[in-house]
Amino acid sequence: MTTKTDPQISRRALLGTAAATAGAAALPAAAQAGRTPQPTRADVIVVGAGLAGLSAARQIVATGRSAIVLEARDRVGGRTLNHSLGHGKVVEVGGQWVGPTQDEVARLARELGIRTFKTYDRGNYLFYENGKLTPYSGSGPLGPIPPDPTAVAQLAQILGELDTMAKTVPLAAPWKAPNAYDWDSQTFETFKRSRGLGRGASNLIDLATEAVFACEPRDISLLHVLFYIHSAGNRRSPGNFERLISTGGGAQDSRFVGGSQLISIRAARALGRRVMLSQPVRRIVQDRRGVTVYTDRLAVKGEAVIVTGPPALTGLIRYEPELPALRAQLLQRFPQGSAIKIEAVYPRPFWRAHGLAGQVTSDTGPIKITFDNSPPDGTPGVLLGFAEGHDARVLGSLPAAERRRRALECFVRYFGRQAARPAGYIEMNWSAEPWTRGCYVGYTPPGVLTDFGTAIRAPFGRIHWAGAETSEIWNGYMDGAVRSGQRAAREALG
Numbered sequence: 419m420t421t422k423t424d425p426q427i428s429r430r431a432l433l434g435t436a437a438a439t440a441g442a443a444a445l446p447a448a449a450q451a452g453r454t455p456q457p458t459r460a461d462v463i464v465v466g467a468g469l470a471g472l473s474a475a476r477q478i479v480a481t482g483r484s485a486i487v488l489e490a491r492d493r494v495g496g497r498t499l500n501h502s503l504g505h506g507k508v509v510e511v512g513g514q515w516v517g518p519t520q521d522e523v524a525r526l527a528r529e530l531g532i533r534t535f536k537t538y539d540r541g542n543y544l545f546y547e548n549g550k551l552t553p554y555s556g557s558g559p560l561g562p563i564p565p566d567p568t569a570v571a572q573l574a575q576i577l578g579e580l581d582t583m584a585k586t587v588p589l590a591a592p593w594k595a596p597n598a599y600d601w602d603s604q605t606f607e608t609f610k611r612s613r614g615l616g617r618g619a620s621n622l623i624d625l626a627t628e629a630v631f632a633c634e635p636r637d638i639s640l641l642h643v644l645f646y647i648h649s650a651g652n653r654r655s656p657g658n659f660e661r662l663i664s665t666g667g668g669a670q671d672s673r674f675v676g677g678s679q680l681i682s683i684r685a686a687r688a689l690g691r692r693v694m695l696s697q698p699v700r701r702i703v704q705d706r707r708g709v710t711v712y713t714d715r716l717a718v719k720g721e722a723v724i725v726t727g728p729p730a731l732t733g734l735i736r737y738e739p740e741l742p743a744l745r746a747q748l749l750q751r752f753p754q755g756s757a758i759k760i761e762a763v764y765p766r767p768f769w770r771a772h773g774l775a776g777q778v779t780s781d782t783g784p785i786k787i788t789f790d791n792s793p794p795d796g797t798p799g800v801l802l803g804f805a806e807g808h809d810a811r812v813l814g815s816l817p818a819a820e821r822r823r824r825a826l827e828c829f830v831r832y833f834g835r836q837a838a839r840p841a842g843y844i845e846m847n848w849s850a851e852p853w854t855r856g857c858y859v860g861y862t863p864p865g866v867l868t869d870f871g872t873a874i875r876a877p878f879g880r881i882h883w884a885g886a887e888t889s890e891i892w893n894g895y896m897d898g899a900v901r902s903g904q905r906a907a908r909e910a911l912g
């Protein structure tokens with residue numbers, strides 16, 4: 419797999435081979451192959467079979483109403499995607515981790531019989547700075563923050579300040595924060611510079627921004643960052659910055675047995691022939707009588723439609739009547755982040771024997787963050803590295819062989835010569851995926867939340883908007899996607 423979906427994955431997800439290896443059953447092949455006449459009318463039509471769309475359809479069907487899900491790809495799961503390692507084992511090339519307070523995705527997984535296991539997090543982390551590799555304990559007072567003595571105090575100060583500011587940002591309406599205009603008039607970079615940080619602390623803020631948003635501090639509004647921090651929690655335990663970047667107890671706490679895509683595979687299986695693959699929605703027409711959703715081959719009629727997925731992609735659909743001006747302009751200003759997920763497979767996780775957790779924080783790209791992404795039983799060993807923001811944009815433009823060389827050079831820098839010759843090499847550039855065009859999530863540059871934010875969820879007639887980017891809680895995450903689907907279903911059902 420390089421820049422596009424592994425055809426094996428698509429076929430297996432569709433026909434159930436991957437499902438079999440991962441313990442799930444198939445989508446009904448007959449319906450997908452067109453042998454059964456496909457339904458062309460439902461109470462609610464859902465665009466997209468990611469976690470938001472499938473959660474919406476599940477909720478609609480649970481109330482006794484009918485739903486049809488139209489998915490552009492030949493697989494379900496959207497930004498979650500399993501890659502087979504053979505012998506029934508998988509790693510994810512898209513979203514994967516789940517953590518405390520991500521209650522809705524956890525509940526959905528439980529309902530579908532999918533268990534979790536802890537992310538491997540034992541042993542020392544590694545900090546690479548100025549050409550020097552330093553092991554350190556990731557369970558220190560500042561969690562995963564490396565032990566740069568000059569940086570730690572500054573970081574503690576700025577993260578505390580950010581958490582305090584974040585609490586004042588209303589999740590349902592960030593533009594109503596007391597300082598919304600001030601905070602939305604500057605990038606996160608401007609804010610960072612105003613705090614006079616030293617080089618070490620500044621680098622770590624850059625790295626955290628890349629890790630969480632897959633963009634650079636210069637790209638993103640301070641108000642968006644504060645909203646996102648607050649959003650990383652539930653009603654009982656509001657979010658904080660440390661939760662976003664932590665493994666144990668944080669957003670990277672656990673993984674799903676069988677891979678996160680299994681949630682969508684099983685949810686789609688339960689919905690059966692209501693889920694139609696390879697049906698890119700091109701046009702949505704609404705009037706007093708109802709709504710008609712056109713793909714290349716179908717015209718599906720309903721009372722309402724829920725459109726999911728990255729906001730930028732929803733702008734590629736033609737709407738009749740045209741979208742309101744504010745929504746149309748919002749879509750011109752809501753970019754996706756840039757990330758390439760790279761995984762090197764070894765017979766064993768050899769770093770564990772050296773007392774290492776597999777987690778790196780580095781000032782040198784293109785891979786500055788790594789994790790141990792081995793299956794639950796630890797075999798084979800999988801090192802996961804992220805190229806994010808600027809690094810992903812540069813790396814993604816290089817030939818495949820050069821991308822691989824540069825990525826493995828990073829793994830060798832951190833874990834030694836044993837990392838040089840993996841048995842397998844997997845990479846996924848989500849910016850190159852036509853039905854995603856970037857990850858992990860859409861973010862807003864300055865001026866967008868304050869002037870266009872009201873259009874993020876506002877229904878347009880019979881059209882309702884869902885997707886991780888529309889969630890108040892765990893915005894941008896699988897949990898947010900599930901919550902957004904549930905909310906849009908409630909809206910659409912009136």
Ligand SMILES: Cc1cc2nc3c(=O)[nH]c(=O)nc-3n(C[C@H](O)[C@H](O)[C@H](O)COP(=O)(O)OP(=O)(O)OC[C@H]3O[C@@H](n4cnc5c(N)ncnc54)[C@H](O)[C@@H]3O)c2cc1C
Pocket residue numbers: 465466467468469470471488489490491494495496497498511512513514515516697698699700726727728731732735757759848853854856857858859884885886887894895896897899
């Ligand atoms: C590399 C990576 C790592 C991530 N890591 C994590 C993580 O560890 N934990 C976490 O919680 N989250 C993570 N995320 C984010 C998480 O995966 C997403 O927030 C979530 O899966 C989004 O779900 P969604 O349903 O909102 O959107 P999507 O998954 O994007 O689903 C939208 C669906 O709509 C389809 N679609 C789009 N346009 C059309 C059209 N016109 N017609 C028909 N269908 C259409 C798409 O094909 C897609 O299937 C990560 C994402 C990536 C890519």
